Structures are given as C-alpha cells and as structure tokens.
Amino acid sequence: MRDNDSTQFDRLPETGADREVEGRPSRKAVVEWWTDRFGVEPSIFDGYTFWEKGAGRVWALPANPDPPIPVEALGLNVLRTRQEHWKPTTAGVQRFCQEATRNVVELDREKAERFLAGEDQDLDWEGDWGYLVAAHDIAGGVEPIGVGLFTYGSLQSMVPKGRRREF
Amino acid sequence: MEALRRYESIIDDFEAFLDACERPLPTVVRVNGITGSVERAVEAFEADGVAVTRRDWSDRVLEVDTEKPGNTWPYVHGWVHGQEEVSAIPACVLDPQPGDAVWDTCAAPGSKATQLADLMDDTGLLVANDDNLGRLSALRGNADRLGVTCAAVTNADARRFDPSVVDVEQFDRVLVDAPCTCEGTIRKNLDALDEASPSASRNLARLQADILRRAVELTREGGTVVYSTCTFAPEENEAVVDGVLGEFDALSVEPYDIALDHDDGLTEWDGESYDESLANAKRFYPHQNDTGGFFAAKLTL
Numbered sequence: 001m002r003d004n005d006s007t008q009f010d011r012l013p014e015t016g017a018d019r020e021v022e023g024r025p026s027r028k029a030v031v032e033w034w035t036d037r038f039g040v041e042p043s044i045f046d047g048y049t050f051w052e053k054g055a056g057r058v059w060a061l062p063a064n065p066d067p068p069i070p071v072e073a074l075g076l077n078v079l080r081t082r083q084e085h086w087k088p089t090t091a092g093v094q095r096f097c098q099e100a101t102r103n104v105v106e107l108d109r110e111k112a113e114r115f116l117a118g119e120d121q122d123l124d125w126e127g128d129w130g131y132l133v134a135a136h137d138i139a140g141g142v143e144p145i146g147v148g149l150f151t152y153g154s155l156q157s158m159v160p161k162g163r164r165r166e167f
Numbered sequence: 168m169e170a171l172r173r174y175e176s177i178i179d180d181f182e183a184f185l186d187a188c189e190r191p192l193p194t195v196v197r198v199n200g201i202t203g204s205v206e207r208a209v210e211a212f213e214a215d216g217v218a219v220t221r222r223d224w225s226d227r228v229l230e231v232d233t234e235k236p237g238n239t240w241p242y243v244h245g246w247v248h249g250q251e252e253v254s255a256i257p258a259c260v261l262d263p264q265p266g267d268a269v270w271d272t273c274a275a276p277g278s279k280a281t282q283l284a285d286l287m288d289d290t291g292l293l294v295a296n297d298d299n300l301g302r303l304s305a306l307r308g309n310a311d312r313l314g315v316t317c318a319a320v321t322n323a324d325a326r327r328f329d330p331s332v333v334d335v336e337q338f339d340r341v342l343v344d345a346p347c348t349c350e351g352t353i354r355k356n357l358d359a360l361d362e363a364s365p366s367a368s369r370n371l372a373r374l375q376a377d378i379l380r381r382a383v384e385l386t387r388e389g390g391t392v393v394y395s396t397c398t399f400a401p402e403e404n405e406a407v408v409d410g411v412l413g414e415f416d417a418l419s420v421e422p423y424d425i426a427l428d429h430d431d432g433l434t435e436w437d438g439e440s441y442d443e444s445l446a447n448a449k450r451f452y453p454h455q456n457d458t459g460g461f462f463a464a465k466l467t468l
Contacts, residue, residue, distance in 0.1 A: 065334035073320035095314035
C-alpha cells in the first residue's frame with residue numbers, strides 16, 4: 001500500500017479489493033454512500049470517475065483521464081472522507097441532491113434565510129442524526145441550500161463563510 | 168475619454184459612442200443550465216420583487232432590476248452568474264459540444280469558462296487555465312457555486328501550456344480571451360483608460376499573439392479557436408489575428424451569426440492592411456446594444 005500524494009489527483013479504485021493507497025475509499029463506497037444517505041439514484045453518477053488529491057477530499061469528474069493528474073482542481077469537490085462520518089460539501093449537495101428523497105429537511109422562508117446566514121437553530125426532526133440536506137421550496141420545486149449537521153435537537157449550518165448571505 | 172479619440176475614423180455616430188461610454192451598464196446575469204433554468208430563475212427573481220427583462224439574442228441573458236444580483240436566492244443556488252452581456256458572446260461563438268475537449272487559455276475569474284461548461288452540458292473535459300494563482304481562486308469559487316464538474320483547473324503560462332498534464336493531445340475547441348487594455352470595460356471600470364495607449368496595445372500584442380499561436384498548435388484539424396478581447400484597439404485585435412493567420416496555412420477566419428448589432432472587423436488601420444477575411448470578425452460597440460465593448464474572431468483549422 002502507498003500513501004496518498006497530496007500534490008496530484010489520483011483516481012479512486014473501483015472497489016475496496018482494488019485499493020492501492022492506504023485509507024482511500026472506493027468508487028463503489030462513494031456511490032453507495034450518496035444513494036444510502038440521500039436516496040438519490042446511482043445512475044446520476046454514470047460516466048463519473050472520482051478522484052483524491054488532498055487526503056480525504058473526493059472530487060467527481062465526468063471523464064476518465066489517465067492518472068495521475070497534477071492540476072489545481074479536477075471536477076467538483078463533493079465529499080470529505082477518511083473520518084468517522086463522511087461529510088458532503090455544499091457544492092456536492094447543490095449539484096447532486098436536487099432529487100434527494102432521504103435526510104432532506106425542508107425549511108420555511110425564515111429558517112432558510114437563517115440557515116443561509118450561517119446560524120444554528122432548533123429543529124423538530126424525527127429522522128437520523130448527522131449530515132442532512134437543508135432545502136427550501138422555491139420557484140416550483142424543493143432546492144438544496146447546503147449541508148446541515150443535526151444533533152441534540154439543533155441544526156448547525158455548514159454553509160462556508162464565503163457563501164453565507166444575509167438578505 | 169481622450170484615449171478613445173483615435174477611433175473616430177472607424178466608429179459611426181462617434182458622439183453616441185462617447186455618450187454610451189459615459190453611462191453605467193445595466194445589471195445583467197447569465198442563467199446557468201447546469202443547476203438551474205431560465206423559467207425558475209425568472210420566477211424566483213420576480214417572487215422577490217426583482218423585475219427581469221429578456222434579451223432577444225440569447226434566452227440565457229437576463230437584465231435584472233437590482234444592484235446586488237449576488238445577494239439573491241437564484242445566485243445562492245448557482246442558477247445565475249453576474250456577467251456582462253458582451254462577455255457572453257465568445258462562448259456562444261466557440262459553440263462547444265457535449266463531450267468535447269476544450270481549453271480556456273486565460274480563464275480567470277471564470278465567467279466564460281463556466282458558460283463553456285454549461286454549453287458542454289457539463290460533460291467532456293474543459294481545461295480552465297490561468298497564470299494568476301490569485302485570480303484562479305475566484306475561478307474555482309465560481310465553478311463550485313455553479314456546480315461545474317467537467318473542469319480541470321490549471322495554473323500555467325498559456326504560451327508554454329503542456330496538455331499532457333490533463334492527458335490530452337489536442338483540443339476540439341479553444342477560447343483565447345486574451346489579456347488586453349480593457350478599453351471596452353470603461354462603463355464599469357472608470358479608470359480603464361488610464362493605461363490605454365497605442366504603445367500599451369503594441370506591447371500586449373506580442374503576448375496575445377504568443378497565446379493565440381499556442382492555442383492553434385494545440386487545436387485538432389477541423390477544430391475551432393475563438394480569439395476575443397474587451398478592447399477597441401485594432402493593434403490587439405485584427406492585427407494579432409492577422410499575424411498568426413499568416414503562420415498557419417490551414418487557418419482561416421470564418422463568418423458567424425449573432426443577433427446583436429455590430430461592425431465588421433477591420434481590414435486596414437493606421438496604414439496597415441489585414442487579410443480580407445478579418446471582415447468576418449465582429450466589433451461590438453457600447454452604443455449599438457447598450458453593452459460594454461468587445462471583439463471576437465472565429466478561426467477554424
């Protein structure tokens with residue numbers, strides 16, 4: 001087993017049995033995580049390869065170049081792995097959770113604005129603890145805003161500082 | 168505005184041109200089809216009391232009645248990107264197709280690159296390059312917010328770009344939106360003309376030609392290169408294209424259609440004459456469509 005090289009992008013192995021880099025998740029595990037956690041169709045990742053540069057950061061790319069790829073960014077950073085609870089990114093849920101059916105909390109207008117401003121808030125939620133998709137109803141559909149962490153009756157906004165807004 | 172006086176001989180209704188250059192620009196956004204749609208963006212803006220005006224030449228370009236389009240839900244969702252109207256021209260002219268390999272040589276801060284990704288249906292491979300690491304972070308932020316997955320971001324000097332870093336030999340299409348004197352941005356950058364002069368243009372022209380030359384070298388036979396700038400200076404526009412045109416037998420300047428008022432590219436300027444095909448390029452002046460100024464030439468191999 002090699003260690004991760006954080007200076008270049010390397011492709012995730014298809015399955016755990018193909019693993020050559022210590023601790024690296026497989027493509028299969030990544031797709032299963034999204035489908036299990038948020039109930040999205042696995043077909044939304046058809047044609048996508050997944051890549052790691054910085055340890056644990058997983059990027060999705062709709063192409064399959066020959067690794068390694070020594071560039072600044074390759075595709076969209078969708079997930080943080082190599083920790084007990086894998087954490088989706090804001091961009092990841094905005095891009096891939098428009099059709100999510102599980103662990104989606106729909107916020108009313110006032111709560112959605114507070115979430116976007118980065119505030120934590122009390123939440124009446126009977127579902128799983130952990131990372132949820134925070135969404136709201138806008139222009140005829142439910143749209144993901146970002147990632148919230150639900151624990152002990154509270155929803156913590158994971159919206160990064162640079163993407164927070166106060167209307 | 169003194170720096171613009173030298174264009175009086177090539178611009179019809181020169182006083183209207185100068186008047187337009189003194190007026191602020193309308194606020195315009197481009198709709199991003201990767202995560203959004205025109206219908207939902209319009210509905211969300213109007214629900215928040217922001218009036219929207221469509222544009223005839225592109226259904227993706229909307230004028231919005233707000234000073235801060237970045238502080239709206241459509242922006243937060245990545246459904247729209249604040250982008251000046253003429254800045255949306257070159258990606259339309261390049262017309263990338265789903266699955267293409269595309270290179271954007273000078274891509275930061277990413278308005279045109281993210282538009283290219285959208286036109287590719289976010290498939291294939293878009294190589295978004297810039298030599299300025301600071302500006303690359305703005306590009307990465309925009310690509311992230313707009314949900315672009317098909318881009319590889321590189322930090323290299325375009326004149327010496329090595330496509331093997333992204334496992335590509337040649338590209339189907341390349342956009343050279345070259346660094347320039349930016350005279351055409353005078354309506355939003357009031358100091359845009361401070362550094363503009365014929366000698367500044369001639370200095371930049373060498374860099375512009377070097378980038379365009381590398382773009383042509385890395386484009387496959389039958390592929391397309393678009394060369395664009397946001398300046399009026401012929402030294403940075405027709406003269407650059409004319410010089411590189413003479414270096415490649417297979418290269419030609421092709422006509423293209425776009426439903427905006429424009430002038431044809433110049434075939435002579437300041438005692439120099441250019442290849443007749445430069446008339447196929449287009450110049451967009453501020454008074455013609457109430458926009459910034461722009462130049463775009465479509466080249467094929």
